[in-house]
Amino acid sequence: MSEQGTGRMTPIGLHRALDAIWRAPKGLAAFSTVNHSVVGRRFIVTAFVFFAIGGLMAMLMRAQLARPQNPFLGPEVYNQLFTLHGTVMMFLFAIPLIEGVALYLLPKLLGARDLAYPRLSAFGYWCYLFGGVAILASFVFGVAPDGGWFMYVPLASKAYSPGINADVWLLGVTFVEVSAICAAVEFVVTVLKVRTGGMALHRMPLMAWYLLITAAMMLVGFPPLILGSVLLEIERAFGWPFFAPDAGGAPLLWQHLFWLFGHPEVYIIFLPAAGVVSTLIPVFARTRIVGYAWIVAAIIALAFLSFGLWVHHMFTTGIPHLALAFFSAASTLVAIPTAVQIFAWTATLLKGRLHLSLPMLYLLGFFSVFIFGGLTGVMLAIVPFDWQVHDTHFVVAHLHYVLIGGFVFPMLAAVYYWLPLMTGRLPVFSVSRTAFWLIFIGFNTTFLVMHLTGLLGMPRRVFTYEAGLGWDLPNLISSFGGFVMAAGFAVFTLDLVLQFRFGRRFRRNPWKGTTLDWAMPTPAPSYNFAALPRVSSRDPLIDDPDLGAQLARGEGYLGRVRDGQMETLGVDMATGEPDQIIVLPQNDYLPILTALSLAIFFGCFLFGFYAFSPVGLGLAAVCVWRWLWSMGAKNDGEPEAAGLGLELPLYHSAARPPVWLGLIYFLVANGTFFASLLFGYLFLWTIAPNWPPPRMIEGGIGLAVLTASGLILSAVSAGRARALNASARPGRDLFQALAGIFSVLGGAGLVAILIMAAPPPTGHAYGAATAALLGYGFLHAGVGALFSAYAVARGQAGFISPVRATDARAPALWHAYTAVCALAGLVFVYGLPLAMGGGA
Amino acid sequence: MIAGSAVILSGVLGLIGYAFLNRDGLRDVPDRVWLIGGGVGFPMVVLTALLAWALPTGESMTGARGEVYEVQAEAYQWGWRFSYPDGAPGETGSEAGVLYIPAGEPVDVAVTAVDVIHAFWIPRLAGKIDAIPGQTTHLRIQADEPGEYRGQCAEFCGLGHAGMNFMVVAYAPGDTGAAGEGDER
Numbered sequence A: 001m002s003e004q005g006t007g008r009m010t011p012i013g014l015h016r017a018l019d020a021i022w023r024a025p026k027g028l029a030a031f032s033t034v035n036h037s038v039v040g041r042r043f044i045v046t047a048f049v050f051f052a053i054g055g056l057m058a059m060l061m062r063a064q065l066a067r068p069q070n071p072f073l074g075p076e077v078y079n080q081l082f083t084l085h086g087t088v089m090m091f092l093f094a095i096p097l098i099e100g101v102a103l104y105l106l107p108k109l110l111g112a113r114d115l116a117y118p119r120l121s122a123f124g125y126w127c128y129l130f131g132g133v134a135i136l137a138s139f140v141f142g143v144a145p146d147g148g149w150f151m152y153v154p155l156a157s158k159a160y161s162p163g164i165n166a167d168v169w170l171l172g173v174t175f176v177e178v179s180a181i182c183a184a185v186e187f188v189v190t191v192l193k194v195r196t197g198g199m200a201l202h203r204m205p206l207m208a209w210y211l212l213i214t215a216a217m218m219l220v221g222f223p224p225l226i227l228g229s230v231l232l233e234i235e236r237a238f239g240w241p242f243f244a245p246d247a248g249g250a251p252l253l254w255q256h257l258f259w260l261f262g263h264p265e266v267y268i269i270f271l272p273a274a275g276v277v278s279t280l281i282p283v284f285a286r287t288r289i290v291g292y293a294w295i296v297a298a299i300i301a302l303a304f305l306s307f308g309l310w311v312h313h314m315f316t317t318g319i320p321h322l323a324l325a326f327f328s329a330a331s332t333l334v335a336i337p338t339a340v341q342i343f344a345w346t347a348t349l350l351k352g353r354l355h356l357s358l359p360m361l362y363l364l365g366f367f368s369v370f371i372f373g374g375l376t377g378v379m380l381a382i383v384p385f386d387w388q389v390h391d392t393h394f395v396v397a398h399l400h401y402v403l404i405g406g407f408v409f410p411m412l413a414a415v416y417y418w419l420p421l422m423t424g425r426l427p428v429f430s431v432s433r434t435a436f437w438l439i440f441i442g443f444n445t446t447f448l449v450m451h452l453t454g455l456l457g458m459p460r461r462v463f464t465y466e467a468g469l470g471w472d473l474p475n476l477i478s479s480f481g482g483f484v485m486a487a488g489f490a491v492f493t494l495d496l497v498l499q500f501r502f503g504r505r506f507r508r509n510p511w512k513g514t515t516l517d518w519a520m521p522t523p524a525p526s527y528n529f530a531a532l533p534r535v536s537s538r539d540p541l542i543d544d545p546d547l548g549a550q551l552a553r554g555e556g557y558l559g560r561v562r563d564g565q566m567e568t569l570g571v572d573m574a575t576g577e578p579d580q581i582i583v584l585p586q587n588d589y590l591p592i593l594t595a596l597s598l599a600i601f602f603g604c605f606l607f608g609f610y611a612f613s614p615v616g617l618g619l620a621a622v623c624v625w626r627w628l629w630s631m632g633a634k635n636d637g638e639p640e641a642a643g644l645g646l647e648l649p650l651y652h653s654a655a656r657p658p659v660w661l662g663l664i665y666f667l668v669a670n671g672t673f674f675a676s677l678l679f680g681y682l683f684l685w686t687i688a689p690n691w692p693p694p695r696m697i698e699g700g701i702g703l704a705v706l707t708a709s710g711l712i713l714s715a716v717s718a719g720r721a722r723a724l725n726a727s728a729r730p731g732r733d734l735f736q737a738l739a740g741i742f743s744v745l746g747g748a749g750l751v752a753i754l755i756m757a758a759p760p761p762t763g764h765a766y767g768a769a770t771a772a773l774l775g776y777g778f779l780h781a782g783v784g785a786l787f788s789a790y791a792v793a794r795g796q797a798g799f800i801s802p803v804r805a806t807d808a809r810a811p812a813l814w815h816a817y818t819a820v821c822a823l824a825g826l827v828f829v830y831g832l833p834l835a836m837g838g839g840a
Numbered sequence B: 001m002i003a004g005s006a007v008i009l010s011g012v013l014g015l016i017g018y019a020f021l022n023r024d025g026l027r028d029v030p031d032r033v034w035l036i037g038g039g040v041g042f043p044m045v046v047l048t049a050l051l052a053w054a055l056p057t058g059e060s061m062t063g064a065r066g067e068v069y070e071v072q073a074e075a076y077q078w079g080w081r082f083s084y085p086d087g088a089p090g091e092t093g094s095e096a097g098v099l100y101i102p103a104g105e106p107v108d109v110a111v112t113a114v115d116v117i118h119a120f121w122i123p124r125l126a127g128k129i130d131a132i133p134g135q136t137t138h139l140r141i142q143a144d145e146p147g148e149y150r151g152q153c154a155e156f157c158g159l160g161h162a163g164m165n166f167m168v169v170a171y172a173p174g175d176t177g178a179a180g181e182g183d184e185r
């Protein structure tokens, strides 16, 4: 029982007091909302709007393909349609829907009141919205991307796509990916750190495990794509020939970077959907899941395997036989963790007693469609077969079986399962079933015959075809099925509206769920839990079906309002024992302002005002500065009562505050980006045509040594500042300032090498890649200097102490990272010419 | 392969369907049987068999180069140019989109592109191979019977992709009639 307040407060009173500080504002102030339920809902709704738009595009394509030589659409429009359809579905629907679901559900599953960084979620939403709207707007103006959703070069290079179409894709998608990286960092930190007391890792709901692994995959899966997009945009804007074969570039480098992202992406989409399956099946079978540990092991294995598979999208590019055999075998291996999950679900179903409620119906759809899609996937992993059907409609059919079967069906099940949590109402059943059968039958009609169309040799991405090749009838059937499915989605939408308006009200937990998301009143309150529970098993609601009512009475952790602050618990990552009270930020306009600043940056690039683009970055830096400044405190403060007899430090005085962890995971993503850059450098050097370059780096060794020393000194000084702070000795801010100065000098050194010793980046891919490596170091040195300046200012303002040490530790970590990367870069730049027998 | 897939699909769906009957029949099978047997053992067996069959097949579709007749295929936006070891048929004019090969023997095609990535594909003769600028890839094809075969570009290459077809004419050994003059192979 909490010490303060609750004794005197009724559940209603506590609800009012909490709601007053957590409630999302109305009117214009809605732009400042950071609450996870609201932002999650925005993500979900926006994603479904994009889904509808992507679906409309699919309908246009199916209308065009219904008859041979159909004059309805020309290749210009058709090419934009399939490119946008693929891009919208993958980047603007699937990933953001996952983010939205995770944003909405994670705190509820983990027994928390919000995620680790509510403002970051809001920022991610605005990035997603702006990037997505820009991509769609381009279609209205007839300049939409038209190179296919994987944008192969040289087709997407300036020479063959001179318009801004490709830039829209590169910049828009990168803008959206900013939000994916933010989300990934946020989800990893939230699952590891922001749970309720007693929820050790092995007691987390499976859904949290799935989302943790998904987020970790996003962290290392997206950087290669971002790198590829950045390099290609630089090539298009400034003529650095990374991918142009006649200047030593490698078109295949793009494919490697894209599929390094693209293959894991499929699993990133699939895992959360599988999480839904693992959550719903035991609930509807009225039993516990079979093989919890097996499932966790399987998803971890899947995550690792999926990163070894990208080459299987490139079986037809003439890569060596041994590599083909290896990747073919590895591709089939993923069938094992998938099979483990399928049999765990089957065994659970066999153990329990179930009835066919609505979410279960969608799961049945999932089982039949997805297993079929998985089997055709194994066929594709077999090289000889892949050569035959690669880039035909067989692949289009397979991909929709996996994506719609493996992702859309479970997500629709999730909508029906969790919507009552949002609305407090249950669906009107008959309409829902009609919608399901229309979607299911329409889907199979469309895509089952499409396998045949592909086997008959119809390539994908053709705007029309000749009559008499045997493709006419199957295409007509596919188009017909497509419209049946569209009708199904229309009925589905109608059903949701009906449920909002007329659904049956209920009190708590209509499905008899066993996890904490159902331990709250419905519709879910803005603060989730009036008090956070102490859990001692995986299924708290089986242990104590009355838990919800107890929490509403404020019995648990933090069941109070303290100084109008928004509080939740931080826990030890493994054991789940509480170790800090996290005070969350209030609503704030900074997220949208930061996103707008980035929009200026991307917009300048899109329209070729390169000189103005730094303005956007500068504004963003100002926003981030103020954002960070608003955290922390000027005195250490005493541990506070946290309820259930516990006293805990506040987050800024804790050993591992969430910000610190966030920086670490951001650096993991950033490190993957850098590793991909090194990979690209080596790849160009060893594989690309027209090497060696006419001129390599010449001289400047002395300068390089000076530069490296500067950056190492900066890391050492920042480390010294941290150590001085930790032991409360003087000189902290002085050394921090030194670190900043050394950082500036090191950055200047990198630029000097680039200008004086390296060949121009525009002549040959060698020069371009060298400049990219040096530029990466320069950028990080620059940010490091800002970081140190910030830390000095914070120190002077009194925000740093031996206990409140994050602002002193973070720059040290950053400078160390910068020094390592810059050193590696310099070793590559100066070492490779020697090792490979070049000039230097 | 398709039959095997159908068996697996119906097997798993059968189990799930059985679950909906709520019978007690399989309720007492220990969890481990499902997880180890179904999840690990079963796919291992199936996949090993599949790979054992597939890898040698894949090998025979490429094979050592140099001993067989080799033709060059060059892709451009949007068409194909073919050339032959002894500078023979179909290099000019309206025949630019026709590839002549001898029937009944293996032929290597050396594929490249001048602008963007295309892919060389004759659905009835062999798998496909990408045509990548700055790089040459190889594909072995064989037409057992003389006749005409349809070929097409299989990698999206821009506005003209859908129409980037070509024709393969396989001529009987010794018969040079249809194949144009000069090819004596």
Ligand code: HEM
Pocket (backbone or CB within 6 Å): A055, A058, A059, A061, A062, A082, A083, A085, A086, A087, A089, A090, A093, A094, A148, A149, A150, A396, A399, A400, A403, A404, A407, A408, A446, A459, A460, A461, A462, A482, A485
């Ligand atoms: C709503 C029903 C849908 C229909 C009728 C449909 C139909 C199509 C068609 C006709 C194509 C183009 C075939 C071609 O000419 O190459 C296509 C491509 C594609 N679809 Fe869908 N689709 C649907 C839903 C989805 C969903 C839900 C996703 C993903 C979550 C998706 C992802 C893709 C992708 C990635 C491509 C490849 C685009 C490219 O080639 O660049 N589709 N779809």
Ligand SMILES: [Cu+2]
Pocket (backbone or CB within 6 Å): B075, B076, B078, B117, B118, B119, B153, B154, B155, B156, B157, B161, B164
């Ligand atoms: Cu082509």
Ligand SMILES: [Cu+2]
Pocket (backbone or CB within 6 Å): B118, B119, B153, B154, B155, B156, B157, B158, B160, B161, B162, B164
């Ligand atoms: Cu093409």
